[in-house]
Amino acid sequence: xxxxxxxxxxxxxxxxxxxxxxxxxxxxxxxxxxxxxxxxxxxxxxxxxxxxxxxxxxxxxxxxxxxxxxxxxxxxxxxxxxxxxxxxxxxxxxxxxxxxxxxxxxxxxxxxxxxxxxxxxxxxxxxxxxxxxxxxxxxxxxxxxxxxxxxxxxxxxxxxxxxxxxxxxxxxxxxxxxxxxxxxxxxxxxxxxxxxxxxxxxxxxxxxxxxxxxxxxxxxxxxxxxxxxxxxxxxxxxxxxxxxxxxxxxxxxxxxxxxxxxxxxxxxxxxxxxxxxxxxxxxxxxxxxxxxxxxxxxxxxxxxxxxxxxxxxxxxxxxxxxxxxxxxxxxxxxxxxxxxxxxxxxxxxxxxxxxxxxxxxxxxxxxxxxxxxxxxxxxxxxxxxxxxxxxxxxxxxxxxxxxxxxxxxxxxxxxxxxxxxxxxxxxxxxxxxxxxxxxxxxxxxxxxxxxxxxxxxxxxxxxxxxxxxxxxxxxxxxxxxxxxxxxxxxxxxxxxxxxxxxxxxxxxxxxxxxxxxxxxxxxxxxxxxxxxxxxxxxxxxxxxx
Amino acid sequence: xxxxxxxxxxxxxxxxxxxxxxxxxxxxxxxxxxxxxxxxxxxxxxxxxxxxxxxxxxxxxxxxxxxxxxxxxxxxxxxxxxxxxxxxxxxxxxxxxxxxxxxxxxxxxxxxxxxxxxxxxxxxxxxxxxxxxxxxxxxxxxxxxxxxxxxxxxxxxxxxxxxxxxxxxxxxxxxxxxxxxxxxxxxxxxxxxxxxxxxxxxxxxxxxxxxxxxxxxxxxxxxxxxxxxxxxxxxxxxxxxxxxxxxxxxxxxxxxxxxxxxxxxxxxxxxxxxxxxxxxxxxxxxxxxxxxxxxxxxxxxxxxxxxxxxxxxxxxxxxxxxxxxxxxxxxxxxxxxxxxxxxxx
Numbered sequence: 001x002x003x004x005x006x007x008x009x010x011x012x013x014x015x016x017x018x019x020x021x022x023x024x025x026x027x028x029x030x031x032x033x034x035x036x037x038x039x040x041x042x043x044x045x046x047x048x049x050x051x052x053x054x055x056x057x058x059x060x061x062x063x064x065x066x067x068x069x070x071x072x073x074x075x076x077x078x079x080x081x082x083x084x085x086x087x088x089x090x091x092x093x094x095x096x097x098x099x100x101x102x103x104x105x106x107x108x109x110x111x112x113x114x115x116x117x118x119x120x121x122x123x124x125x126x127x128x129x130x131x132x133x134x135x136x137x138x139x140x141x142x143x144x145x146x147x148x149x150x151x152x153x154x155x156x157x158x159x160x161x162x163x164x165x166x167x168x169x170x171x172x173x174x175x176x177x178x179x180x181x182x183x184x185x186x187x188x189x190x191x192x193x194x195x196x197x198x199x200x201x202x203x204x205x206x207x208x209x210x211x212x213x214x215x216x217x218x219x220x221x222x223x224x225x226x227x228x229x230x231x232x233x234x235x236x237x238x239x240x241x242x243x244x245x246x247x248x249x250x251x252x253x254x255x256x257x258x259x260x261x262x263x264x265x266x267x268x269x270x271x272x273x274x275x276x277x278x279x280x281x282x283x284x285x286x287x288x289x290x291x292x293x294x295x296x297x298x299x300x301x302x303x304x305x306x307x308x309x310x311x312x313x314x315x316x317x318x319x320x321x322x323x324x325x326x327x328x329x330x331x332x333x334x335x336x337x338x339x340x341x342x343x344x345x346x347x348x349x350x351x352x353x354x355x356x357x358x359x360x361x362x363x364x365x366x367x368x369x370x371x372x373x374x375x376x377x378x379x380x381x382x383x384x385x386x387x388x389x390x391x392x393x394x395x396x397x398x399x400x401x402x403x404x405x406x407x408x409x410x411x412x413x414x415x416x417x418x419x420x421x422x423x424x425x426x427x428x429x430x431x432x433x434x435x436x437x438x439x440x441x442x443x444x445x446x447x448x449x450x451x452x453x454x455x456x457x458x459x460x461x462x463x464x465x466x467x468x469x470x471x472x473x474x475x476x477x478x479x480x481x482x483x484x485x486x487x488x489x490x491x492x493x494x495x496x497x498x499x500x501x502x503x504x505x506x507x508x509x510x511x512x513x514x515x516x517x518x519x520x521x522x523x524x525x526x527x528x529x530x531x532x533x534x535x536x537x538x539x540x541x542x543x544x545x
Numbered sequence: 546x547x548x549x550x551x552x553x554x555x556x557x558x559x560x561x562x563x564x565x566x567x568x569x570x571x572x573x574x575x576x577x578x579x580x581x582x583x584x585x586x587x588x589x590x591x592x593x594x595x596x597x598x599x600x601x602x603x604x605x606x607x608x609x610x611x612x613x614x615x616x617x618x619x620x621x622x623x624x625x626x627x628x629x630x631x632x633x634x635x636x637x638x639x640x641x642x643x644x645x646x647x648x649x650x651x652x653x654x655x656x657x658x659x660x661x662x663x664x665x666x667x668x669x670x671x672x673x674x675x676x677x678x679x680x681x682x683x684x685x686x687x688x689x690x691x692x693x694x695x696x697x698x699x700x701x702x703x704x705x706x707x708x709x710x711x712x713x714x715x716x717x718x719x720x721x722x723x724x725x726x727x728x729x730x731x732x733x734x735x736x737x738x739x740x741x742x743x744x745x746x747x748x749x750x751x752x753x754x755x756x757x758x759x760x761x762x763x764x765x766x767x768x769x770x771x772x773x774x775x776x777x778x779x780x781x782x783x784x785x786x787x788x789x790x791x792x793x794x795x796x797x798x799x800x801x802x803x804x805x806x807x808x809x810x811x812x813x814x815x816x817x818x819x820x821x822x823x824x825x826x827x828x829x830x831x832x833x834x835x836x837x838x839x840x841x842x843x844x845x846x847x848x849x850x851x852x853x854x855x856x857x858x859x860x861x862x863x864x865x866x867x868x869x870x871x872x873x874x875x876x877x878x879x880x881x882x883x884x885x886x887x888x889x890x
Binding site for chain 2: 011012013014015016017018019020021024056057065214245445446447448450481484485486488493494495496497499500501502503504505506509511519521522524525526527530532534540
């Protein structure tokens with residue numbers, strides 16, 4: 001500064017940086033990561049927000065790799081998952097949930113087109129694991145165990161891998177080329193898949209073959225039956241066998257002109273829609289409760305109805321006399337249970353298909369010591385997915401849980417991580433969950449208005465006559481747009497808002513990917529950054545005084 | 546039931562330009578404030594209150610002016626909060642050449658600085674700035690003269706609707722019913738009275754100067770665009786920026802942006818620009834709100850909503866304020882496709 005100061009001036013101007021206004025503060029802003037509701041809801045434990053983050057930038061490869069860390073089958077998942085993530089999505093409060101499944105499906109297709117393979121880095125552990133059953137849970141476990149460096153053998157009793165993805169979900173919801181491709185990609189990682197190989201003796205696998213651990217995931221294939229008095233019964237089938245015959249049999253099952261499907265679950269819907277596609281004149285569903293109580297998802301019932309399936313709500317079948325079915329009307333009582341009314345009517349049909357749920361065939365576990373089977377026939381496992389027998393883990397439909405492909409895939413991952421820890425003599429420590437980012441943490445003002453992109457559907461006539469896939473995929477443009485609808489709830493997405501709106505210039509921008517830092521020497525604690533953060537990644541905490 | 550595929554070939558950036566930055570946009574579409582090398586015209590350590598709108602508005606405006614002029618500006622400041630909190634002798638927060646003289650003469654000093662640079666053949670732009678008191682009341686004579694002569698100065702008024710620096714006294718920019726130290730919330734019609742005050746942007750337009758605009762700390766991109774545009778024009782330019790004052794308005798320190806946003810979204814503070822005396826554009830309201838949403842956040846209007854013996858909500862005067870907003874919406878066409886707005890200009 002100048003050597004000679006003006007008249008009456010005794011000090012040079014200095015910077016206000018010497019005045020550390022941070023001492024004014026009673027509340028301190030802190031950056032935090034909150035748990036997005038989509039991630040929280042995902043049964044497969046996907047880090048949805050993270051892969052959407054990469055997809056938003058058009059980095060589909062990175063997005064796909066991130067997705068593959070948790071789920072080996074995005075193409076399958078984007079089609080058959082009932083997407084609890086979308087039911088939880090905070091965007092529904094603004095307009096509509098982000099179409100996560102549609103972006104996932106797009107990534108699955110992109111990976112197929114580009115022939116991407118999962119990238120992972122694991123030292124061979126020298127351990128080998130036997131997986132029993134090649135359904136979603138077994139495949140997922142095998143995939144994750146391979147990523148962790150273990151050598152894996154899968155034994156599958158049936159002639160094809162896929163389990164309920166193949167034998168329970170019709171083609172019009174999951175085209176087989178998608179399924180085959182994604183299974184093959186898992187197998188190609190170096191997994192020994194042995195088909196038509198029924199495992200009867202688990203103990204032998206340890207003692208004679210030297211496996212270090214076993215994961216059983218044989219699913220639930222035994223159809224539940226019900227007693228219906230029949231004078232002269234017509235044709236009665238069960239849903240699981242029928243859907244399996246559709247895959248394995250050379251000829252489609254003969255169903256006659258009119259079919260009744262008994263049950264109100266997703267399988268009932270699938271079977272009725274399959275029957276329609278096989279050319280029956282009338283496909284009917286008889287269900288003892290009402291639409292509100294049905295276990296099937298609403299969209300499945302809607303799609304079935306669109307295709308001409310007639311659903312008789314609040315009816316039970318009381319008697320069968322050749323092609324005449326006597327049904328009793330029901331009402332829902334105050335406890336929400338169906339109650340008979342004593343009123344009857346008749347329906348004519350040629351075939352009855354029972355879709356009343358499935359049980360687990362646990363016979364092969366009878367001689368495995370300490371494996372506990374609960375009264376409802378499912379196998380008990382601890383928090384590590386381990387059965388009572390040390391080293392034998394179980395998952396999928398055969399353990400107590402919701403029976404969906406996504407849950408099964410999640411079981412496979414969880415079991416793999418615990419098997420890995422167990423093989424290393426460690427305890428798998430789940431990372432602590434962050435606090436949930438509910439809609440209240442968002443500042444919705446900042447997000448652009450944007451309704452969900454709708455996936456187009458196959459024309460109705462073709463839906464009633466063939467097994468072509470009903471729901472179409474998104475184009476790249478649409479998937480890109482849809483990914484960008486993500487609000488990034490609870491996690492910084494570097495919008496620069498805090499950095500820009502701080503009146504005290506008390507936030508440093510650290511550069512792309514590095515987020516921001518508070519300059520606590522100057523932050524006065526006004527709280528504007530926290531209030532104006534769009535996604536709730538800043539919170540104010542009281543200063544210790 | 547055949548659904549047509551939706552073709553959505555839109556540019557969509559998650560938060561668009563509502564946030565300060567946006568990693569999905571190209572660098573040149575982002576704001577000056579999003580930049581890591583913004584000039585920070587006012588640096589940390591200043592003594593403005595927590596959540597000060599004026600500190601924010603002034604940094605927004607001058608950082609944009611710095612970018613527009615490639616760092617060649619001189620700022621002249623009227624007396625007021627901005628001068629006091631940034632420059633208590635011997636410290637200053639300004640990181641640009643900055644000059645303060647008196648409360649009422651900032652426009653005249655700025656005129657002189659501009660003239661001096663012209664005489665010396667130096668290339669620098671001059672920005673003058675003041676609060677609403679220094680601009681609409683005390684410095685108004687000098688300012689009107691500066692406009693009338695079309696001197697090459699950008700004058701920015703940071704309007705927080707009263708003399709906050711000296712203890713919240715009424716200015717000619719204080720809105721009706723607002724409580725200040727000189728318009729206390731007592732009597733039959735508490736707070737400032739209706740039918741007084743002035744809206745300076747319209748007076749500026751009456752001088753036919755090249756550029757007049759209003760802006761708000763709630764809309765950074767708009768504010769920066771207007772400052773940068775003004776910096777590219779020679780002659781007198783005027784920008785009137787709304788900057789909420791948590792202290793004088795009795796709003797929460799974290800609500801500054803929100804209050805400013807609601808002022809614009811209710812229609813009470815119209816955002817527009819005018820060239821050579823004619824309005825050329827106005828910002829459309831995105832999510833319209835009744836004025837009560839704006840008023841309720843501020844203690845200076847609390848008496849309007851007090852329930853007590855002999856009174857309830859002061860619906861009559863709240864409705865009058867709503868009519869002010871409605872008039873603005875019509876007059877400045879603040880709602881897109883509003884047919885009424887077209888006819889009643």
